[in-house]
Amino acid sequence: QVQLQESGPGLVKASQTLSLTCTVDGGSITSGYWSWIRQPPGKGLEWMGVIAYDGSTYYSPSLKSRTAISRDTSKNQFSLQLSSVTPEDTAVDYCAKGLTVVEYRGQGTQVAVSS
Numbered sequence: 001q002v003q004l005q006e007s008g009p010g011l012v013k014a015s016q017t018l019s020l021t022c023t024v025d026g027g028s029i030t031s032g033y034w035s036w037i038r039q040p041p042g043k044g045l046e047w048m049g050v051i052a053y054d055g056s057t058y059y060s061p062s063l064k065s066r067t068a069i070s071r072d073t074s075k076n077q078f079s080l081q082l083s084s085v086t087p088e089d090t091a092v093d094y095c096a097k098g099l100t101v102v103e104y105r106g107q108g109t110q111v112a113v114s115s
Helices: none
Strands: 003-007 011-013 017-027 032-040 046-052 058-059 067-072 077-082 093-099 107-113
Touching: 003 093, 017 032, 017 093, 017 107, 046 077, 058 067, 058 077, 077 093
Parallel strands: 011 107
Antiparallel strands: 003 017, 017 077, 032 046, 032 093, 046 058, 067 077, 093 107
16 A cells, blocks of 8 residues: 655745655655646646656646656655746645556645735
8 A cells, every 4th residue: 555645835925936745655656657736726636747767757738847846765755846836826736656547646735825
């Protein structure tokens, strides 16, 4: 059983950079694909990007210019940075194992962007 836990600030000011970390237990981030997904209020899930087993990254075209995903294999963690945030980036952010199919997902963390 793989468990994921998101952590990071719940409130970010507009124009700043949002940073979240996902801690993984029960599975190694050097195997498989590890994604960030978000759900804005009243909207559907939006895939943001992924870091692969070899450290390569892929991003949603709509967010690519503002998104960076990295990892710390010694801590079995991977992280998301979203720069130049606006109130439209307010969402519940999830980390997950999987790319086209989500095998496991964290409980999510609410992120609000204040103007």
